[in-house]
Amino acid sequence: MRPRTTPYDFSGTRITGELAEALAKLPLDVGIWLREAVFEVDVNFDRVEFGRADFNGAEFRGHASFLDCQFKGLVMFEGTRFRKDAMFGGSTYHDNADYSGTLFEAKASFTGATFSKVAWLGPFVADEVDLEGAQFDGHVEVVAETALVQARRVRFDDTAIFRLRYAVLGLEGATFGVSSSISGSDRPFVAHRTGPIAASAEVVQGWLHRQQREDPDTAWNPLLVSVRDSDVGNLVLTDVDLRWCQFAGARKLDQLQMEGRCPLNEPPHRRGRARRAVLAEEHFWRAGRGSGTWTAEHPLGEQTSQIRADRLAALYRSLRKAFEDGKNEAGAGDFYYGEMEARRHATTTTRPERWILTAYWALSGYGQRASRAFAALLILIAVVTALLVGWGLPTSDPQRITGAVQPTATVLTVAEQQTNLPPGGQRWTLARTEKALQLATGAVAFRDAGQKLTPVGTWTVTSARLGGPLLLALAALAIRARVKR
Numbered sequence: 001m002r003p004r005t006t007p008y009d010f011s012g013t014r015i016t017g018e019l020a021e022a023l024a025k026l027p028l029d030v031g032i033w034l035r036e037a038v039f040e041v042d043v044n045f046d047r048v049e050f051g052r053a054d055f056n057g058a059e060f061r062g063h064a065s066f067l068d069c070q071f072k073g074l075v076m077f078e079g080t081r082f083r084k085d086a087m088f089g090g091s092t093y094h095d096n097a098d099y100s101g102t103l104f105e106a107k108a109s110f111t112g113a114t115f116s117k118v119a120w121l122g123p124f125v126a127d128e129v130d131l132e133g134a135q136f137d138g139h140v141e142v143v144a145e146t147a148l149v150q151a152r153r154v155r156f157d158d159t160a161i162f163r164l165r166y167a168v169l170g171l172e173g174a175t176f177g178v179s180s181s182i183s184g185s186d187r188p189f190v191a192h193r194t195g196p197i198a199a200s201a202e203v204v205q206g207w208l209h210r211q212q213r214e215d216p217d218t219a220w221n222p223l224l225v226s227v228r229d230s231d232v233g234n235l236v237l238t239d240v241d242l243r244w245c246q247f248a249g250a251r252k253l254d255q256l257q258m259e260g261r262c263p264l265n266e267p268p269h270r271r272g273r274a275r276r277a278v279l280a281e282e283h284f285w286r287a288g289r290g291s292g293t294w295t296a297e298h299p300l301g302e303q304t305s306q307i308r309a310d311r312l313a314a315l316y317r318s319l320r321k322a323f324e325d326g327k328n329e330a331g332a333g334d335f336y337y338g339e340m341e342a343r344r345h346a347t348t349t350t351r352p353e354r355w356i357l358t359a360y361w362a363l364s365g366y367g368q369r370a371s372r373a374f375a376a377l378l379i380l381i382a383v384v385t386a387l388l389v390g391w392g393l394p395t396s397d398p399q400r401i402t403g404a405v406q407p408t409a410t411v412l413t414v415a416e417q418q419t420n421l422p423p424g425g426q427r428w429t430l431a432r433t434e435k436a437l438q439l440a441t442g443a444v445a446f447r448d449a450g451q452k453l454t455p456v457g458t459w460t461v462t463s464a465r466l467g468g469p470l471l472l473a474l475a476a477l478a479i480r481a482r483v484k485r
Contacts, residue, residue: 007031007052015039024048031073034058042084045069052095055080066091077102079194088113089130099124101194110134122163123189125199129167136160143189145199147207149222156180164222165189166199166207168300169240174230183260184221184239212299221261225302232256244280244298248305253318257326264334268293276368277334279315281307282342289345313342333368333481340366364474370482373475380471381440384464388436392457395422421454444468 008026011033015023020043026032031051035058042062052073059081069091079101086104089111097119102108104126112133119136121129122143129144131151139158142149145165153173160180162169169182188198199207204219213219221241233252239260247253264277270293284304287296298304307315320335343349344357360366364373421427439451443464453461 004030007033007054009033010037011035013037015041015043017041020044028053029072039064050075060084060086063087071095071097074098078191082106082108085109092116093119096120101191101197102126103197104129115140123191123197125197127203145189145197147210162222163189165220166204166211167222168211169222169224170226170302171224171230172226172228174227176231176234179234179236181236181238182222182224182240183237184241186220186239218261218263223300225298225300228305237262244300244302246280246298246302246305247315247319248281248307248311253315254321254325256319256322258322268295276337277331278338279312279319281305281312281315282338285309285312285342309342309346310348313339313346316342330482336481337366337368363471364478367474367477368481370475370478373471373478377444377468377471377475380464380467381437381444384440384443384460385433385436387460388439388453388457389432390427391421392453392460393421393432393436393439394452394454394457395420440464444472 004027007030008023008028009032010023012035013019015034015037017040020039020041023032024043024045029049029051031053033054035054035056037055037058039058039060039062042064043060044065046065046067047069048066049070050072053071053075056076056078057080058077061083063084064082064086066086066088067090069088071091071093072095074095074097075093076098078098080099081103083105085107087109089109090113091110092114094116096117097115099121100123102122102124104124106126107128107130108124108126109130110121111130113131114134115136115138117138119138119140121140124144126144126146128148129142129146129150131142131149131154133153134151135155135157137157139160140156141161141163143161143163144167146167149162149164149167149169151169151171151174154171155175155177157177159178160176162180162182163185164182165185165188188196190196208214208219211223213223218241221239223241223243224237224245226246227235228246228249229251230249231251233255236257236259238258240258240262242258242262243265250256265280265283266275267278280298283295284298284306285308286294288306296304316335316339320332320339323329323332323335340357340361344354344361349357357366362372363376364370435451439461443461445468
């Protein structure tokens with residue numbers, strides 16, 4: 001008997017138990033067409049070698065298992081519907097793979113799969129997508145509306161494009177060989193041949209409830225939870241929620257690019273606390289130090305990274321450089337603030353350096369809070385004014401000029417103005433306060449009014465001349481940090 005060379009064609013067939021078992025035993029290396037076929041039972045194609053495989057429009061009503069398969073030719077699942085779990089783990093795709101318009105009502109698993117050429121994983125809808133340990137040698141596009149994408153320890157040797165809606169994405173240990181991107185989409189996806197594809201409103205609400213999301217305006221943003229131990233030097237993030245993303249251990253973090261709306265976390269709201277962008281690691285670090293208002297556990301149940309303050313400072317430093325290289329100087333300011341905060345609390349920081357950083361924080365928020373510098377300047381003027389009124393301004397007795405007129409010459413003697421203080425009851429007057437305020441204001445601007453002062457007043461004005469310009473410089477630095485392009 002001559003070997004078969006044409007593909008098997010079971011298009012439109014209703015597949016029951018016996019036929020499903022028979023299909024798995026056929027020599028499918030010649031190819032098989034199952035377009036719009038309906039699989040009434042669980043199917044097991046484990047370790048089967050396929051030639052060209054066409055499942056376009058098919059429906060799997062039971063579990064579908066394609067574990068450790070060899071797909072030698074083009075494999076197509078366009079418009080296919082899987083009502084239960086679909087397992088493709090360990091399979092090798094030697095040719096292109098197309099899952100456009102596919103609907104996975106449960107889990108789609110590609111753990112440990114190898115894609116040698118182009119892979120179009122979507123646009124599709126799935127309750128969960130598992131790519132853990134997969135390897136993509138060629139270009140891949142993952143376009144999915146899903147609740148969860150596990151992409152831990154995935155290797156992308158060519159361009160990888162993720163476009164996601166609603167998804168929680170884990171990229172721990174992933175490697176991006178060339179320029180790749182992850183982005184969110186505020187509109188449902190449209191498959192090229194099958195048209196729009198989207199989950200029902202009830203399904204989406206269930207996803208958002210599991211993810212503890214409440215804001216419908218931003219719920220479509222993919223939520224990246226980890227890039228730990230990943231190489232992110234070639235990665236661009238656009239419209240990705242980073243509030244609970246853990247960056248510890250990521251490589252080439254200073255080359256990570258962020259575009260669009262990529263919100264980070266914030267400190268717990270408390271009166272007087274500066275609003276700024278913080279990393280999830282800072283929440284866990286501060287909670288570990290006993291700060292009860294900070295979050296100790298990942299809200300989505302992810303394992304948290306407990307890192308030291310000096311390691312946290314290094315994370316902020318790398319992200320600050322990434323923002324500065326992207327010409328986002330204003331956005332880099334919050335990372336600089338976080339870096340200085342971590343340095344101030346690090347055990348490796350010497351005590352003198354900690355004192356300096358504490359003063360830098362109190363006076364200007366590390367050069368990022370102009371309001372603090374202006375407040376300190378007003379306090380300085382008030383203190384100088386009070387000191388001058390109480391102990392710096394002497395009595396205002398006029399100078400005394402004495403002398404004699406002689407035929408040959410006139411001799412005049414000018415007596416120095418006294419620097420005696422007036423009696424206690426005469427010091428705190430409106431006139432003296434106004435004069436002291438003028439002197440204090442001029443002193444912080446490094447102006448000399450030429451006023452005769454007591455020794456205490458002289459040292460007070462000298463201190464204001466040193467502290468005033470410093471505070472003005474810190475205020476200018478903070479304003480510049482917020483408006484620099």
